Amino acid sequence: MDLPTGIEPPLPQRAEGYGAIHTRERQFTRIFTTMYGQKHRARSRLPVKTRAVRIHEPGGPEALRLDDIRVPDPGATQVRIAQRAVGLNFLDTYQRRGLFPSPALPCVVGFEGAGVVEAVGGAVRGLEEGDRVAYACAPPGAYAGLRLIAADALVRLPDAIDFEQAAAAMLKGMTAEYLVHGSGKVQPGDAVLVTAAAGGTGLLLCQWLAHRGSTVIGCVGDEAKRALAEAHGCRHAIDYRREDVAARVAELTGGEGLAVAYDSVGRDTARASVACLRPGGTLVLYGSASGAVPQSVLAEAAAKSLAVVRPGLFEENAAPAALQARAEALFAVLEEGAVAVHVGRRYPLAEAAEAHRDLEARRTTGQSVLLPA
Numbered sequence: 599m600d601l602p603t604g605i606e607p608p609l610p611q612r613a614e615g616y617g618a619i620h621t622r623e624r625q626f627t628r629i630f631t632t633m634y635g636q637k638h639r640a641r642s643r644l645p646v647k648t649r650a651v652r653i654h655e656p657g658g659p660e661a662l663r664l665d666d667i668r669v670p671d672p673g674a675t676q677v678r679i680a681q682r683a684v685g686l687n688f689l690d691t692y693q694r695r696g697l698f699p700s701p702a703l704p705c706v707v708g709f710e711g712a713g714v715v716e717a718v719g720g721a722v723r724g725l726e727e728g729d730r731v732a733y734a735c736a737p738p739g740a741y742a743g744l745r746l747i748a749a750d751a752l753v754r755l756p757d758a759i760d761f762e763q764a765a766a767a768m769l770k771g772m773t774a775e776y777l778v779h780g781s782g783k784v785q786p787g788d789a790v791l792v793t794a795a796a797g798g799t800g801l802l803l804c805q806w807l808a809h810r811g812s813t814v815i816g817c818v819g820d821e822a823k824r825a826l827a828e829a830h831g832c833r834h835a836i837d838y839r840r841e842d843v844a845a846r847v848a849e850l851t852g853g854e855g856l857a858v859a860y861d862s863v864g865r866d867t868a869r870a871s872v873a874c875l876r877p878g879g880t881l882v883l884y885g886s887a888s889g890a891v892p893q894s895v896l897a898e899a900a901a902k903s904l905a906v907v908r909p910g911l912f913e914e915n916a917a918p919a920a921l922q923a924r925a926e927a928l929f930a931v932l933e934e935g936a937v938a939v940h941v942g943r944r945y946p947l948a949e950a951a952e953a954h955r956d957l958e959a960r961r962t963t964g965q966s967v968l969l970p971a
């Protein structure tokens with residue numbers, strides 16, 4: 599198994615981090631259930647049956663099992679959602695393989711979805727049955743028809759954003775938001791690199807960067823992806839399976855190099871990303887689809903005095919106010935048409951294993967969604 603090593607965040611730390619969040623959520627639920635339990639219990643019904651895709655053990659795509667499960671009434675601070683669309687993310691494949699902690703096994707997979715509130719815990723304020731909502735957060739639990747979720751992980755959907763758009767864009771689009779406005783410290787007019795430019799996060803990031811005035815150079819895995827990237831914000835696209843990326847960037851920038859490289863591929867591309875940057879530039883390592891970045895890349899970065907950043911959405915969104923502000927910024931660029939969602943594939947929820955195979959074999963473009971119904 600291709601385990602993240604090197605400068606990939608150490609897994610035990612993440613396990614403790616998300617475990618702690620989960621435990622805190624349970625503690626709050628207990629406290630609020632004690633305080634508000636009467637009202638809630640009076641309304642409680644029998645658990646509702648739904649279909650969910652779970653892992654019983656980590657493994658390959660075949661580890662994804664379609665199970666009938668029962669979802670109880672929400673705890674005091676929770677909401678139950680009838681999900682209309684679920685987002686497919688590379689992160690889901692890490693969870694499936696056991697590289698991202700599942701709270702307990704068997705565990706429902708996935709981190710992103712959109713739907714309608716159908717039951718509300720007694721201590722929840724500001725949400726009611728029938729509200730259209732979306733989320734992108736840990737702990738996992740998205741691959742299901744119905745799910746329970748902490749109310750403060752939800753954002754309300756504007757009328758103009760449909761469920762598919764929301765499920766496709768919440769995780770990847772909020773990531774693009776903080777990458778554009780935070781991690782990279784990119785300035786209008788800067789030339790920047792984006793790996794996997796035709797991918798789920800890449801395609802949103804390229805458009806947002808271009809909207810902010812960057813000259814975006816995208817790296818893509820084939821000719822069809824080149825055309826897609828160039829239609830979504832990339833001034834130039836480089837096929838990194840066939841072309842020398844550093845040489846091509848030097849040519850495109852007159853030898854000056856780039857201000858920022860956004861690298862989501864990791865092992866196979868980080869060295870070239872460093873080579874493309876100008877001295878003092880910023881290397882944003884936000885993913886590792888090909889495997890962990892080799893340690894030697896840090897020495898190469900030091901030789902150019904680069905800033906190296908390794909950010910994560912869930913940490914960026916830890917404060918509820920940050921989540922709401924970031925989601926609003928995303929909805930604003932989607933509504934004004936500056937950034938467009940491109941749903942490349944729609945899979946029935948029952949075909950989640952096929953979706954994972956396609957994602958890991960580099961066969962998907964843009965964002966993909968799983969449809970529960």
Ligand SMILES: NC(=O)c1ccc[n+]([C@@H]2O[C@H](COP(=O)([O-])OP(=O)(O)OC[C@H]3O[C@@H](n4cnc5c(N)ncnc54)[C@H](OP(=O)(O)O)[C@@H]3O)[C@@H](O)[C@H]2O)c1
Nearest residue numbers: 687688794797798799818819862885886887888910911960
């Ligand atoms: N830190 C964060 O906050 C954050 C948030 C979102 C995503 N991410 C990370 O960003 C990465 C991309 O996520 P995503 O959901 O948007 O996926 P994605 O980009 O839609 O899919 C991965 C893409 O990576 C490229 N790739 C290159 N080498 C690959 C390999 N050996 N195996 C698989 N793919 C390879 C492929 O595009 P080409 O064929 O064009 O190369 C592929 O389509 C993941 O590592 C994910 O965990 C991080």
